[in-house]
Amino acid sequence: xxxxxxxxxxxxxxxxxxxxxxxxxxIRRSLELNDASxxxxxxxxxxxxxxxxxxxxxxxxxxxxxxxxxSIYYSDTSGLSATDKAAYDKDFQGASYTWNDFKSEVLTHxxxxxxxxVTSGRKAIxxxxxxxxxxxxxxVAAQFKRFFTYRTSLDNSHAGGLCFWLPDGTRIVNYPxxxxxxxxxxxxxxxxxxKPMVRIFKNLRNRMIEDRAIxxxxxxxxxxxxxxxxxxxxxxxxxxxxxxxxxxxWINEADKSKLVCANGLTWLVREDSSTAxxxxxxDTYIKATSFYWQNWK
Numbered sequence: 403x404x405x406x407x408x409x410x411x412x413x414x415x416x417x418x419x420x421x422x423x424x425x426x427x428x429i430r431r432s433l434e435l436n437d438a439s440x441x442x443x444x445x446x447x448x449x450x451x452x453x454x455x456x457x458x459x460x461x462x463x464x465x466x467x468x469x470x471x472x473s474i475y476y477s478d479t480s481g482l483s484a485t486d487k488a489a490y491d492k493d494f495q496g497a498s499y500t501w502n503d504f505k506s507e508v509l510t511h512x513x514x515x516x517x518x519x520v521t522s523g524r525k526a527i528x529x530x531x532x533x534x535x536x537x538x539x540x541x542v543a544a545q546f547k548r549f550f551t552y553r554t555s556l557d558n559s560h561a562g563g564l565c566f567w568l569p570d571g572t573r574i575v576n577y578p579x580x581x582x583x584x585x586x587x588x589x590x591x592x593x594x595x596x597k598p599m600v601r602i603f604k605n606l607r608n609r610m611i612e613d614r615a616i617x618x619x620x621x622x623x624x625x626x627x628x629x630x631x632x633x634x635x636x637x638x639x640x641x642x643x644x645x646x647x648x649x650x651x652w653i654n655e656a657d658k659s660k661l662v663c664a665n666g667l668t669w670l671v672r673e674d675s676s677t678a679x680x681x682x683x684x685d686t687y688i689k690a691t692s693f694y695w696q697n698w699k
Contacts, residue, residue, distance in 0.1 A: 405606070405698045410642035412647075413605035416599035418458040422453045425465045425536040427530065432515045433469050433508070433540075440507040443499070444473040450541070450578040452623050457600040461608050466526075466537040468564065468578065471504045473497075475545035476565050479552070486552040493555050499568065501544040508542045524568060528602070542566060544576055548667065561667055566692055574677055577665040579629075584664040592638035595645055600627050602642060610690050621687040624663075625679040629653055631664040650695070654688055661689050 430447050451466030453558050475498040479490055509527055513520045519530040522698035526539035543564035552558040559598035589596040610616045630649060637648040658681060661670040672678035 403440065403698055404643060404695055405646075406458070407643050408640055409698075410602055410646065413459070413602045414642060416456060416597075416601065416675075417458045417647075419433060419453065419458065421534075421536050422458070422465045424534070425455070425466060425531070425538055429465075429467050429538055429540065432512065433467075435511075435515075436594045437672055438507065438511040440504055440511070445503065445504075446470045446472050448579075450582070451603075452607040454578070454628065455597075456580050457585070457597050457604065457623065457627060459601050459604050460609065461605075465536050466541065468543055469508060470564050471501060471542075471544040474499065474501075475547050477546065477652075478548040482549055482552055486549075486558075490549065502544075505566075505602070506540040508540070512536070512540065525574070526567070543560065548575075551562055562664075563667075565667075573677060577667055577679065580665040580667070581624075581663065584631065584666060585627060588635070588664070591635045595638035598627065598642070599638065599645055599649060600630055602646060603630065605690065607693060610694060615694065616686060617692045620678075621682045623683075625670065628663040628670045628679075629661065629684075631654065632661045646695070650691065654692070657679075658684060 405461055414547045424450055433447055435441070447467065447469050449466065450468050451464075453465055482490060505633065509520070509522055512527060512529065516529050519532075521528045521530075523539075523688040526541045529535075529540060531537040541564075544563040546563040548563065549558060549560045549673045552560075552610075561577060561580065563575055563580065565575045566572055567573050585596065585600075592599075599624075604623055607616070607621045607626065611618055613625070631651050631655075633649045637652055638645050658671045659669075663670050663678075669675075669678055671681055671684055673681060
């Protein structure tokens with residue numbers, strides 16, 4: 403039997419936000435303290451992920467905080483014409499202070515403020531929670547610009563994002579602000595069904611993980627948001643059951659190679675990509691979701 407409407411209504415509800423908001427403000431204040439060695443640098447702090455996009459569910463724990471260096475930027479100029487690239491190269495000036503310097507100083511600062519609770523991970527700095535603070539991942543990033551045209555530093559077009567590097571030297575580029583804005587636009591265009599449906603799909607995924615039907619990491623929340631972003635607006639509406647079926651059927655029948663991330667700049671599904679959903683993982687997720695929908699108990 404399909405999943406009952408009452409269960410879907412429960413899953414559609416947003417998880418608690420009070421403690422996550424308090425956690426964000428606590429960490430933000432710590433990062434902004436004047437005794438930080440990077441305090442004279444220009445940087446920006448903001449939320450990303452489920453709490454930043456209002457798609458958090460009750461199981462979500464980690465608060466994803468970004469601290470982004472803005473006094474410099476890294477870039478992608480591969481889309482520029484030869485003339486525009488020459489203009490860019492003429493204006494380009496290297497910086498002595500790098501993302502690596504910034505990350506090192508942020509890590510040192512956080513360790514001094516949260517003694518014994520900070521661990522440097524592959525992507526982010528993890529801060530262990532306590533009774534008043536949720537666990538948090540602090541992503542140290544630098545400003546990133548993907549240029550489309552360039553005449554001067556004031557006359558150009560680009561998409562603004564962030565970048566950081568993995569321990570093996572792989573550069574990761576993402577566009578969290580564009581992603582968040584696109585999700586909000588989609589939410590409005592679907593008569594406010596989009597974000598509840600993301601939460602439903604996330605809760606079902608969590609249930610499948612608990613039952614060991616799929617492994618942790620097969621269907622990250624970022625990819626689920628991107629997946630549903632591709633579904634036509636008219637598929638949303640009516641009961642949650644009807645909306646779920648229309649969305650799932652559209653995804654199941656879609657050409658997966660043409661799906662884009664919510665930022666509209668990167669592909670959602672690709673093989674051997676550090677920022678895309680592996681086709682095999684998506685296939686595993688779809689098969690498990692179909693089985694759970696048809697055999698709910």
